[in-house]
Amino acid sequence: MNLENLKKARKETGLTQKEVADKLGVNYTTYRNYEQGQREPNHRTLVALSNLLNVSTDYLLGKEDPLEILNLSPVGKAIVQLYISLSPEERTALAEHIKAISNGADVQLIIKKSEVERNGNDEYIIQTTTVGAELDRREAEQANTLFDADSEKSAV
Numbered sequence: 001m002n003l004e005n006l007k008k009a010r011k012e013t014g015l016t017q018k019e020v021a022d023k024l025g026v027n028y029t030t031y032r033n034y035e036q037g038q039r040e041p042n043h044r045t046l047v048a049l050s051n052l053l054n055v056s057t058d059y060l061l062g063k064e065d066p067l068e069i070l071n072l073s074p075v076g077k078a079i080v081q082l083y084i085s086l087s088p089e090e091r092t093a094l095a096e097h098i099k100a101i102s103n104g105a106d107v108q109l110i111i112k113k114s115e116v117e118r119n120g121n122d123e124y125i126i127q128t129t130t131v132g133a134e135l136d137r138r139e140a141e142q143a144n145t146l147f148d149a150d151s152e153k154s155a156v
Contacts, residue, residue: 001046002062003037009053009060010035024048054085 010020021031024045033039034049041049050057058064072080086094 001034001037001040001060003035005055005059005062006049006053007035009055013053015053020049020052023052 010017015023017032017035018028021028024031026045030039034041046057046060050060053060070076070080083091083094
């Protein structure tokens with residue numbers, strides 16, 4: 001067990017040693033001994049700790065972070081970390097959405113007006129910081145059509 005990683009992960013979640021012990025169903029002194037290196041958690045407790053603290057068991061054991069091995073961009077790391085934090089049901093739903101998109105399913109694009117700005121050529125520039133994705137020409141045309149129709153309604 002990497003004691004520094006265990007303490008760091010607990011502190012990042014904002015939990016006290018007592019709170020972690022209670023959530024794990026172990027005595028406070030047992031958990032404190034984990035952090036002090038006087039006792040090692042069993043496999044089941046190690047997995048429960050990693051889930052509770054939202055870190056990998058490898059991280060708690062002091063092994064290299066798998067996200068570092070993958071050499072992901074900051075956005076890629078954020079996506080993986082968000083995925084890891086999802087419940088099994090949410091992961092299944094996300095996988096279904098990704099599969100549908102990869103199979104060419106139509107995906108409705110919802111854009112807030114505050115994220116759109118008209119440039120001098122009567123085209124809209126989509127500004128987004130969510131994922132930093134660029135819209136292709138077809139999506140931009142759809143956005144123009146939606147906002148043109150909206151502008152006509154408000155002019156009436």
